[in-house]
Amino acid sequence: MIYVIIAGITVLFLTMMILFVSSKPAFHLADKLFPKSFFLSTAVILASSIFIRKARKAFARENPVALSRNLYIAALLALAFSGSQYFGWTQLWNSGIYLKGTPSGAFLYVISGLHLAHLSGGLLFLALAIIKAVRAKKDAVKGIVYFTDPLEKVRVEMLEKYWHYLDGLWIVLFLYFLWFFV
Template sequence: MQREEKSHWFEKIENLHPYRTIMYLGMFGSGLIFLFLMTAFVLSQPEAGRYDQFAIPKSFIISSMVIIVSSFTSGRILPYFNSNNIEKTKIYLFVTLLLGLLFSTLQFTGWRELSGMGIDFRGLPSGSFLYLLSGIHLFHLAGALIYALVLLIHLKKSEKDPVSTLILLSNPYEEMKLGLFSVYWKFMDAVWLVLFILFLWMF
């Protein structure tokens, strides 16, 4: 019975589209990187309460709220596409893109707040990890933002021609691309929320 279950899982993995496999492996690798850096961040504090004199940047708090909202908007993209509603698909993809840009801007503002508190990249040993963790997350998110823009342009082009729209809606490859974007976006949302909880604990 166990062998049958194992072979069933192996078959599922083998039948995955190469893009799905690459993305899932990338997410797994990124997760390991963040786990390693978060562990190093915690261990880099020479003494407990080192950040008690500081307050977590307000921009990080606001950006966390923004990323939670973006998780909802990204989750609406694929359902609207599957219901053949291109207009709503574009709207939610565009809103997700805007929220991602707002989040990125707030991250830069948060770094300025950290610097204003005397925590800079070359300061406290653990201070550099604050920039490193949030910076690597922002780098990963930048890739998703570029991909969202490409998807949005593609949807707008296809919308001009009824035949192209029909082909788009009936193509499982297009559905997969939007689905992969939503999954990756939620993954990055979850990573940031874990980082934010860690920052709250450290501060």
């Protein structure tokens, strides 16, 4: 199921990237400053991926303390990513790239905003995983049931795959945007 979702998201973003390229002649991004906060966004989202991986390993070791801690850190980093995206949009605006106006400028907002929307969806599943991990930490019986449930294992693995996919997607988008600014 997760691979169908990933395939759909990939098609969406490939389409948006093609549309961005087709609109590029209308706007010269090389004259503008690339948002510095997008560099920070990239570092933050990569760090979140590390903690999602640690969380999956903690689940495999049946360690509710490490699981909940790593999920919390990943969620905080995802929120930091969201904030740095907002600052990136502010920097785009201050550089004279507006949502209204040329299609190229609008695509920068739309594509990064779509990525943020998909990350927000991932945050909902991350929040659910945090709730379950905290319950498993507080009650030993719930912990045994949680860690031995094959469906929960699949959910944690799917969360990790989706999260890594979104991280990889952001890196591709980041490099893609950076290419047009230089």
